[in-house]
Amino acid sequence: MTTATIQRSNMIGAAFALAAVICFSLNDVGIKFLSDEYALHQVVFIRAVIGIMAFTAFVMPFSGGTSLLRTRRPVVHLIRGLCVVSANMCLFLGLAALPIADAVAVFFVSPLVITVFSVIFLHETVGPRRWAAIGVGFVGVLVIVKPGTAAFQLASLLPIAAAFLYATLHMLTRKIGGTETAPTMAFYIQLTFVIASLAIGLGLGDGRFAGMGHPSLEFLFRAWVLPDPADFPIFAMLGISAMLGGLCISQAYRLSEAAFAAPFEYVAMPMAIMWGVTVFGTWPDRSAWIGIALIIGSGLYLLWRESVKDETLATEAPTYRR
Numbered sequence: 469m470t471t472a473t474i475q476r477s478n479m480i481g482a483a484f485a486l487a488a489v490i491c492f493s494l495n496d497v498g499i500k501f502l503s504d505e506y507a508l509h510q511v512v513f514i515r516a517v518i519g520i521m522a523f524t525a526f527v528m529p530f531s532g533g534t535s536l537l538r539t540r541r542p543v544v545h546l547i548r549g550l551c552v553v554s555a556n557m558c559l560f561l562g563l564a565a566l567p568i569a570d571a572v573a574v575f576f577v578s579p580l581v582i583t584v585f586s587v588i589f590l591h592e593t594v595g596p597r598r599w600a601a602i603g604v605g606f607v608g609v610l611v612i613v614k615p616g617t618a619a620f621q622l623a624s625l626l627p628i629a630a631a632f633l634y635a636t637l638h639m640l641t642r643k644i645g646g647t648e649t650a651p652t653m654a655f656y657i658q659l660t661f662v663i664a665s666l667a668i669g670l671g672l673g674d675g676r677f678a679g680m681g682h683p684s685l686e687f688l689f690r691a692w693v694l695p696d697p698a699d700f701p702i703f704a705m706l707g708i709s710a711m712l713g714g715l716c717i718s719q720a721y722r723l724s725e726a727a728f729a730a731p732f733e734y735v736a737m738p739m740a741i742m743w744g745v746t747v748f749g750t751w752p753d754r755s756a757w758i759g760i761a762l763i764i765g766s767g768l769y770l771l772w773r774e775s776v777k778d779e780t781l782a783t784e785a786p787t788y789r790r
C-alpha cells in the first residue's frame with residue numbers, strides 16, 4: 469500500500485471511530501439511567517435483541533444478506549464476543565456505582581493499552597515520546613482511582629478491567645480485518661451478547677442474590693422484571709446505538725492502524741462530562757479533573773505524534789515512529 473492510501477484509510481477509520489464514540493456514549497447514559505430499576509443482564513439482553521432486529525432489517529439486506537453470516541474465523545469471533553461482553557459488563561457495573569465522567573475517564577486507559585498492545589501483538593513501532601505520553605495517561609488513571617486512600621472504590625477497578633478487555637477486542641479485530649467484514653464482526657458480537665446475557669439471566673435472573681446494597685452488585689443480581697413501557701424508547705435507543713457503534717468500531721479498526729484510531733475515542737470524555745452534568749447533575753471533583761486532563765492530554769499527544777509521523781512518511785519515509 470502507498471503512503472497516501474494508508475493515510476486515507478487511517479482518516480476513514482478515524483471517522484468511523486468518532487461515529488462509534490457517539491453511539492457508545494449514548495449507551496453509557498442509557499445504561500446508567502436504567503441501572504436503578506433493571507438487572508444488567510436483562511438490559512443487555514433486550515438491547516442485543518433489538519440490535520439484531522435492527523441489523524437484520526437495515527444492515528443485512530445491503531451487506532450481502534445471509535451470506536455475511538459465513539465466516540472463516542468462528543473461534544476468533546467467539547473470543548471477540550466474549551471479550552466485548554465481559555468489557556461491557558465490567559464498564560456498566562462500574563457506571564452503576566461511579567459518576568459517569570469518572571468511570572469513562574478510567575475506562576479511557578484503553579486507547580493507551582491499545583497502543584501498547586499494537587506494539588506487542590501487531591509489531592507496530594512506538595517511540596520514546598509516545599511511551600512517555602502513555603505513562604502520563606496511566607498516572608491520570610491513578611489520580612482518579614486514588615489507590616491506597618479512603619476515597620478508593622473497588623468499583624473503580626471494573627472500568628480498568630473493561631479497558632484491557634476492550635484493547636484485546638481491537639487487537640483481534642485488527643488481526644481478522646483482512647478476511648472478515650465489519651457487518652459480519654458486528655453481527656457475531658450482538659449474537660454473543662444475546663446468548664451470554666440470556667445464560668446469565670437464567671442463572672441469576674430470579675434475584676436470589678440481590679439485596680447486598682452495593683449499586684454494582686444490585687445491578688448484577690437484581691431480578692428480571694417486566695419493562696415499563698415508558699422505558700421502551702430508551703431500550704430502543706440502546707439497541708440501535710449499540711448495533712451502529714459495533715459496526716462503526718469494527719470498521720474503524722479494520723481500516724486504520726490501531727495506534728492511530730485509538731486516540732479519536734477520547735471524544736467520549738467531554739461527552740461523558742456533559743451527560744454527567746446535564747442528565748445526572750454530577751461534576752467531576754478536583755482530582756478527577758486533573759486525571760481527566762492527564763488522560764486526554766496523553767491521548768491528544770499520541771494523535772499529534774501520529775500526524776507528524778504521517779507528514780514525515782509522505783516526504784522522507786522513515787522506518788521509525790517516534
